[in-house]
Amino acid sequence: MARTKLYAGIYVALFVIATMQVAVEQTGLLEESYVLALGLITLLSVIKAVMVAGYFQHLVWEPRSLTYVMLLGFVGFLALTVAASYSIQ
Amino acid sequence: MTDETQPRTDGGAATALPGDSHDEGGHLPPRWSIKRWLVTTNHKDVGILYIVTAMFFLVFGGILALLIRAQMWVPRAPGEGILSAMAYNQVVSLHGLIMVFWFISPFATGFANYIVPLQIGADDLAFPRLNALSYWLYLASGMMVFASFFQGSTYAGGWTLYAPLNIPAFMPSIGATTTVFALVTFCASVTVGGVNFITTIHRMRAKGLTMRSLPLFTWSWLLTVWMMLLAFAALLAAAMILLSDRMLGTQYFAMTTDSGAVLWTHLFWFFGHPEVYIVFFPALGAMAEIFQTFSGNRIVGRKWFIVSMVLVALQSFIVWMHHMFLTSINLEVKTLFMATTIGISLPFDLMVFALIYTLIKGRIRWDTPMLYAFGALVLFIVGGITGVFLGAVVLDYEFRGTYWVVAHFHYVMVSGVTALIGALFYWFPKMTGKTYNEFLGKVSFAVFFTGFNLLYFPLFLAWGTPRRVFAYRPEYIAWHQMASVGAVILGISFLLIIYNLAKSLVSGDDAAANPWPYSTTAEWAVSSPPPMENFPGTPSYANGALEFLGSDEEPAMGTAAATDGGHATGHEEVHVDHASIWPFVIGLFSLVTVIGLSGLQLGSFPEGLEGLFYQATSVVGVVGLLGGISAMGYENFTAHEGGLGEAWPFEGVENTKMGMWVFLASDVVLFGAFIGAAIFLRVAYGWTQWNPVPHNPIPGLVNTYLLLTSSFSVILALVAAKKHSRKGVVASLVVTFMLGIGFLVNKGIEWLELYHEGIWLDDGVRESVYFLTTGLHMGHVIAGLLVTAYLIWRAWNGAYIDGNDEPLEYFGLYWHFVDIVWLFLFPLFYIV
Numbered sequence: 001m002a003r004t005k006l007y008a009g010i011y012v013a014l015f016v017i018a019t020m021q022v023a024v025e026q027t028g029l030l031e032e033s034y035v036l037a038l039g040l041i042t043l044l045s046v047i048k049a050v051m052v053a054g055y056f057q058h059l060v061w062e063p064r065s066l067t068y069v070m071l072l073g074f075v076g077f078l079a080l081t082v083a084a085s086y087s088i089q
Numbered sequence: 090m091t092d093e094t095q096p097r098t099d100g101g102a103a104t105a106l107p108g109d110s111h112d113e114g115g116h117l118p119p120r121w122s123i124k125r126w127l128v129t130t131n132h133k134d135v136g137i138l139y140i141v142t143a144m145f146f147l148v149f150g151g152i153l154a155l156l157i158r159a160q161m162w163v164p165r166a167p168g169e170g171i172l173s174a175m176a177y178n179q180v181v182s183l184h185g186l187i188m189v190f191w192f193i194s195p196f197a198t199g200f201a202n203y204i205v206p207l208q209i210g211a212d213d214l215a216f217p218r219l220n221a222l223s224y225w226l227y228l229a230s231g232m233m234v235f236a237s238f239f240q241g242s243t244y245a246g247g248w249t250l251y252a253p254l255n256i257p258a259f260m261p262s263i264g265a266t267t268t269v270f271a272l273v274t275f276c277a278s279v280t281v282g283g284v285n286f287i288t289t290i291h292r293m294r295a296k297g298l299t300m301r302s303l304p305l306f307t308w309s310w311l312l313t314v315w316m317m318l319l320a321f322a323a324l325l326a327a328a329m330i331l332l333s334d335r336m337l338g339t340q341y342f343a344m345t346t347d348s349g350a351v352l353w354t355h356l357f358w359f360f361g362h363p364e365v366y367i368v369f370f371p372a373l374g375a376m377a378e379i380f381q382t383f384s385g386n387r388i389v390g391r392k393w394f395i396v397s398m399v400l401v402a403l404q405s406f407i408v409w410m411h412h413m414f415l416t417s418i419n420l421e422v423k424t425l426f427m428a429t430t431i432g433i434s435l436p437f438d439l440m441v442f443a444l445i446y447t448l449i450k451g452r453i454r455w456d457t458p459m460l461y462a463f464g465a466l467v468l469f470i471v472g473g474i475t476g477v478f479l480g481a482v483v484l485d486y487e488f489r490g491t492y493w494v495v496a497h498f499h500y501v502m503v504s505g506v507t508a509l510i511g512a513l514f515y516w517f518p519k520m521t522g523k524t525y526n527e528f529l530g531k532v533s534f535a536v537f538f539t540g541f542n543l544l545y546f547p548l549f550l551a552w553g554t555p556r557r558v559f560a561y562r563p564e565y566i567a568w569h570q571m572a573s574v575g576a577v578i579l580g581i582s583f584l585l586i587i588y589n590l591a592k593s594l595v596s597g598d599d600a601a602a603n604p605w606p607y608s609t610t611a612e613w614a615v616s617s618p619p620p621m622e623n624f625p626g627t628p629s630y631a632n633g634a635l636e637f638l639g640s641d642e643e644p645a646m647g648t649a650a651a652t653d654g655g656h657a658t659g660h661e662e663v664h665v666d667h668a669s670i671w672p673f674v675i676g677l678f679s680l681v682t683v684i685g686l687s688g689l690q691l692g693s694f695p696e697g698l699e700g701l702f703y704q705a706t707s708v709v710g711v712v713g714l715l716g717g718i719s720a721m722g723y724e725n726f727t728a729h730e731g732g733l734g735e736a737w738p739f740e741g742v743e744n745t746k747m748g749m750w751v752f753l754a755s756d757v758v759l760f761g762a763f764i765g766a767a768i769f770l771r772v773a774y775g776w777t778q779w780n781p782v783p784h785n786p787i788p789g790l791v792n793t794y795l796l797l798t799s800s801f802s803v804i805l806a807l808v809a810a811k812k813h814s815r816k817g818v819v820a821s822l823v824v825t826f827m828l829g830i831g832f833l834v835n836k837g838i839e840w841l842e843l844y845h846e847g848i849w850l851d852d853g854v855r856e857s858v859y860f861l862t863t864g865l866h867m868g869h870v871i872a873g874l875l876v877t878a879y880l881i882w883r884a885w886n887g888a889y890i891d892g893n894d895e896p897l898e899y900f901g902l903y904w905h906f907v908d909i910v911w912l913f914l915f916p917l918f919y920i921v
Contacts, residue, residue, distance in 0.1 A: 004808055011801040018793045018915075022786050025920045034777065041916045048912045056800055056905045058898075065738035066750050073754040076319050077761025079406060084355040084765065085772045087410060087418035088348050 010055045017044050116667040117621075128668040130217035131621065135224050136203030137520065140513070142228055143196035144587070150187035151580055153180045158544075158573040163566055165559045172559075178245035181557055183234065185248025186268070189364070190275055191231045193506060194317075197371035198227075198282060200512055201310045203520055205286065207612035207619060208304045210295025210628030210635075212729045215288040215744045218669045218721065219281050225676025226278035232680050233271035240264035240687065247557055249361070252342035252353035256334050257691060266335050267687040269328055274679055276325035280755050283318035286310065288748045291739050293731030295611075297630030300737060301395075304610045305381075305388065308395055309374025312402040313367050319406070320363035322755040326762030327356035333861050338691045338851035341766065341861075346854045348773035351416055352766055358409040359762075365501065366405045369469075370398065372508035373440065376462045378610065379508075379515050380444055383459035384451025385607040390443045397436035397443075404433040414485040423482050430480035437473060441466070454606075457530030461511030464538050465504045472500030475549065490556055496548035503541065510537070510586060517590060518600030522617045525593040533589060537582035543575030611635055621667065627733065665729055671721035678717055682710025692851070722879065749899045753906050760910050763865055767858045767917065774854065781919055782848065782859040788839045789919035792832050793911065799828035800908045803901045806884075810894035818884045818897070822877055825904070829874045836867055859918050866914055869907045876900055 021044050024030070029037040054060045059067050117134075118125040126138060160170045160177055167174040202220065206213055214220045237243040241262035246254040250269070254260060290311045294303070303311070331353075333339045342349045381388055388394055410418060410426040444466055453459065475497040478484045488494060518524050548554075551568035554561040561569065603613040614635055615624060626637030688694045688703025695703065730744060739747050771779045783789060802824040809817025840860070843849070850860035880900060883889065889897050 049909045073757030081765035087422040
């Protein structure tokens with residue numbers, strides 16, 4: 001299975017990125033530049049999620065419509081969260 | 090009524106097939122047997138169950154409405170009239186809840202169950218047992234509502250369950266908790282049903298039946314179930330959080346929580362506004378079918394009608410804050426949502442004009458279905474126009490909380506009911522094989538239309554009456570008395586409808602296969618009622634007209650078997666199953682479980698025998714529920730796979746896999762609502778003042794490692810299955826299981842430490858959000874581990890290594906999703 005190596009590579013990358021997220025906190029970046037650190041940590045989470053969904057859940061090899069189904073739910077979450085949070089600013 | 094060949098606009102032309110056998114299938118007891126209705130999974134039977142049950146709740150909700158109107162006959166002070174103040178609050182609240190949740194939507198679901206598979210050329214839904222489960226969960230949730238009346242008091246804070254009135258401090262009864270549980274169970278029913286219909290309509294259409302040529306009722310239902318899937322997930326989240334506040338003592342909606350009350354309105358109306366269209370769309374689809382049939386004219390601007398429906402379905406998720414103009418949300422967002430609300434009226438205008446123009450261009454036959462459908466359009470126009478007032482911020486300041494809103498939404502919602510009654514008359518001959526009394530049908534419409542307008546129109550004129558109370562200014566007495574008389578007349582019309590249909594069922598003339606000239610959809614091409622397997626061959630529109638391919642071209646009984654959780658069969662011709670007792674058992678024990686758990690209030694059961702009863706009932710319920718789910722999972726059940734025809738845009742995706750993805754999309758919204766609630770409350774609290782509850786991110790990081798590794802081991806199980814390695818599959822799954830257990834143990838230790846430090850979920854909003862959101866995730870992990878244990882046992886016995894590794898893949902989709910959620914929870918609750 002040629003893909004086994006790919007899966008192993010993805011797994012290692014996920015492991016490293018998760019560690020990097022804590023490293024951002026441990027290095028004190030949150031105290032120094034909160035917004036930058038928050039953005040970085042969020043971005044790393046998104047990258048991890050995309051890797052798991054794309055390769056472990058095989059979305060890169062599936063019809064694109066399945067990706068859109070998931071994005072539909074995600075856009076719903078974003079709409080609710082962003083609009084609701086903005087409404088009390 | 091005729092029985093002739095008709096041109097079919099939805100896919101071509103077909104000849105009706107009178108005299109098809111009413112095959113009972115041999116799998117099921119006869120229709121007169123109670124057992125049949127407990128075990129059936131056939132879509133037509135389930136459809137009838139839905140319709141009959143929904144009408145039962147119509148009567149229940151209707152009686153509550155009559156009680157309201159009796160109390161409103163004259164202005165009252167508390168203690169006067171036939172209802173006490175508290176009883177009135179319960180009646181008003183439950184009237185709304187029952188009509189919206191347990192009558193209108195399930196009524197439409199009944200028609201969809203019966204008609205949609207016939208219209209698309211499918212033999213049944215993709216997952217017949219899940220379809221039956223959806224019904225039994227619906228009935229169980231309705232029984233919970235009944236039970237709530239006998240548990241001190243049912244819910245009494247209005248059908249919108251606004252916070253903080255919904256928390257135990259103001260609504261302490263056990264019955265109120267049971268009502269919220271009923272909502273949760275109903276949401277589960279809707280989610281199961283939504284996954285099923287979405288998979289079916291996308292994957293099981295006949296050859297040549299493209300999306301563009303789908304009948305309008307099916308189109309409307311497809312959009313309805315998509316909206317249901319996403320909107321009800323938000324309601325499910327809201328109701329679960331409320332249950333947690335009531336049962337465990339979390340503080341989401343407490344008065345001390347900044348913007349807790351606004352959070353409820355956001356979650357509720359994010360669901361609530363799409364719900365308006367969820368209720369109305371099936372009625373709109375039925376209206377379109379009836380207009381076409383009884384005007385003899387294809388709907389004008391069909392393509393744009395469909396585009397408009399799609400637009401409304403999408404826009405329905407960006408208008409919810411117009412229900413919140415009187416809350417503390419800022420003016421900018423109010424203005425934005427005023428604009429989106431006006432925007433959503435535009436596609437509706439197009440649809441209304443298309444319907445009107447269809448009639449103008451056609452030759453109308455005023456049979457009973459047409460009378461109701463036309464009446465529905467008139468009522469909807471009134472409801473729509475009066476709603477525009479509520480979409481404008483300044484006018485809404487004046488009208489919100491008054492009887493203007495009551496009149497407006499009854500014109501909208503009950504216009505939908507009107508169209509569905511038209512649908513009941515329209516499809517009654519198809520479903521029963523009997524014709525109804527046309528004269529009595531027309532009389533019932535006259536009484537209905539008179540009663541409706543006499544009831545609801547005066548409420549516009551008495552608009553200064555405050556909602557939900559029975560005291561009002563004396564100058565409105567005449568309008569309210571007129572409305573009360575109208576309510577009685579409307580009630581009589583329902584009795585006439587029920588009498589007409591019941592009598593026709595017993596002694597009506599036999600109906601032809603196609604009783605309506607100019608009907609255009611496939612359900613009229615088979616006998617009334619249709620045979621068990623629906624069609625005499627494989628339906629196909631490939632040549633431009635509906636035809637049934639015989640065994641030479643395609644086998645009539647399905648070529649492959651979807652397992653619906655049971656066992657797959659190969660490509661040989663198979664006989665499908667139509668009976669399973671387990672959906673009923675699961676529904677029954679859901680009811681028992683909820684009755685038991687409802688006794689849990691703020692972390693403890695009542696004292697003495699009462700508490701013992703609730704605890705014992707909980708245990709019996711949970712054991713029965715787990716047993717039922719396990720038995721259903723292991724049952725050998727074969728269903729139609731479909732996929733022989735059109736499957737755009739999901740070609741090549743098996744039914745079960747697609748069902749899993751659709752379910753996960755709804756789970757994204759469920760978790761999204763929980764995470765969104767956490768972010769919202771943190772914004773209200775002060776983002777940077779909100780420190781993570783766990784003091785140390787390292788245990789969270791360890792759990793991240795554990796879950797990531799378990800995701801990898803699931804992948805390895807699949808790889809081992811492809812290599813036909815039984816040991817590899819078992820070993821990988823065991824590793825997954827152990828890592829999952831490790832995750833739970835690590836989490837347990839963390840929670841225990843926090844507990845010993847005096848930090849628990851009822852301490853404040855920060856703690857509540859942390860414990861509940863990560864607790865929901867833990868619940869998903871536990872569910873996954875139960876499935877893993879089952880997979881290990883099956884793999885140990887040699888499953889999954891002979892090219893049938895799909896269950897491993899489908900489980901993996903779920904497990905990876907749980908992993909993805911944690912990837913967001915970890916930084917949110919441990920780092921930032």
